[in-house]
Amino acid sequence: MDRRRFLVTATAVGGGAAAIGAAGAGWRAHEAGLIYQDPAPFAPWFSLGQYGPGEREGLCAAAILASNPHNTQPWRVGLSDAALVVEADEARHLGAFDPFRREMWIGLGGAFGAAEVAAPGLGLALAEPQIAWSGAAGAGRIEASIARAAVAPHPLAAALAERRTNRAPYDPAPVAPDQIERVLALTGPVAGARIVLTGRETEAGRRLAAMTLEATEAINADAQMSRDGHVWFRNTAREVAEHRDGVSVATAGLSPVMTALGQMLPPVDAATSGRYWLASTKDQLAGAGGFGWILVDDLDDRAGQIAAGRLWQRLHLAFTAEGLAAQPLNQVPEMADRDRQLGRDGPWGKRVAELAGGGGRLTFAFRFGRPLKAVPHAARRPLEWVDLQGA
Numbered sequence: 001m002d003r004r005r006f007l008v009t010a011t012a013v014g015g016g017a018a019a020i021g022a023a024g025a026g027w028r029a030h031e032a033g034l035i036y037q038d039p040a041p042f043a044p045w046f047s048l049g050q051y052g053p054g055e056r057e058g059l060c061a062a063a064i065l066a067s068n069p070h071n072t073q074p075w076r077v078g079l080s081d082a083a084l085v086v087e088a089d090e091a092r093h094l095g096a097f098d099p100f101r102r103e104m105w106i107g108l109g110g111a112f113g114a115a116e117v118a119a120p121g122l123g124l125a126l127a128e129p130q131i132a133w134s135g136a137a138g139a140g141r142i143e144a145s146i147a148r149a150a151v152a153p154h155p156l157a158a159a160l161a162e163r164r165t166n167r168a169p170y171d172p173a174p175v176a177p178d179q180i181e182r183v184l185a186l187t188g189p190v191a192g193a194r195i196v197l198t199g200r201e202t203e204a205g206r207r208l209a210a211m212t213l214e215a216t217e218a219i220n221a222d223a224q225m226s227r228d229g230h231v232w233f234r235n236t237a238r239e240v241a242e243h244r245d246g247v248s249v250a251t252a253g254l255s256p257v258m259t260a261l262g263q264m265l266p267p268v269d270a271a272t273s274g275r276y277w278l279a280s281t282k283d284q285l286a287g288a289g290g291f292g293w294i295l296v297d298d299l300d301d302r303a304g305q306i307a308a309g310r311l312w313q314r315l316h317l318a319f320t321a322e323g324l325a326a327q328p329l330n331q332v333p334e335m336a337d338r339d340r341q342l343g344r345d346g347p348w349g350k351r352v353a354e355l356a357g358g359g360g361r362l363t364f365a366f367r368f369g370r371p372l373k374a375v376p377h378a379a380r381r382p383l384e385w386v387d388l389q390g391a
Helices: 005-010 014-034 040-046 057-063 102-122 175-187 204-223 223-230 236-244 256-264 268-286 302-321 331-342 347-357
Strands: 076-081 083-088 124-126 130-134 141-148 193-197 290-296 325-328 362-372
Touching: 014 325, 040 083, 057 076, 057 083, 057 102, 076 102, 076 347, 083 102, 102 141, 102 302, 102 331, 124 347, 130 302, 175 193, 175 302, 175 331, 193 204, 193 302, 193 347, 204 223, 204 268, 204 290, 223 268, 256 325, 290 302, 290 347, 302 362, 331 362, 347 362
Parallel strands: none
Antiparallel strands: 076 083, 083 141, 124 141, 130 141, 193 290, 290 362, 325 362
């Protein structure tokens, strides 16, 4: 008997049975982890303050807080002699979503970008990242030498622990131009990658929104992509505590009541999850102050992917510092990669090229705006889970 039939039966046989139904709901809430939320999955967000000048471990603690694809956290991090090392964890890739590991390496660049923002406050300086080795598929690592420097916190350092991926709708009104200028000034340049920002109601903004919705539908229709994305969905607080990664009901931008109900209901399959994702994408596209994307010269160049990740990390921190929210919307470039992987003459590569407008290759898309609600942090695996020396 499923839970709905149980509750109907309980109501039909009187108040005593209804009380049993309430007890059953309480049991489900307990199993979902709603009665006691384990704080451990969120502890890394509050750990940066424990590192003082010269403590290189603080670089690793910052790196694991980086924005990354679907919160897969596709890295191992560590210190080697006088260098920071960020290594690809090939087991944590997105499968058909990321067949060329483009997004994985953007995530590795984001981890390095978070560390380089933390470094000045620790009295440290990071050299430009070098690709130590890179084999087929996603395997590889980034290394950057570490030097001593004067303690001078980066303007974005305070945003490291505050940054969140906000999937709730934003105020659809345009963000003021002077605030956009401050965001770009805080972000600064990163060699090898470039930012384009546009309003929601511009031609480019409307095109990106329409393409993103169509790409979401195409992903849902692709059985392999649907399955590969669904494995990273965490339905309950207990699953979050166990895995400490992925996209969860709690971070989906729902109301508190819907968040609680979503965690108490039985887990959904990939097709149902895809329908919810499509509905939320419609709301996200309608609730955006603007859209943007990051361009590189070569989609498959690892150095360009690292640059895109560094740039997105800084940009997201700058949005945070200015009280704005942001969320990746990479469905369009993901579908272009899927067409290329399968060798089919699909429309997505051409559409991405048209949107880029000849200024480069579009590798990352996002929305931004003034948040209408606060959202919780996503879970993070602790350093001891991702430490290279413990691998």
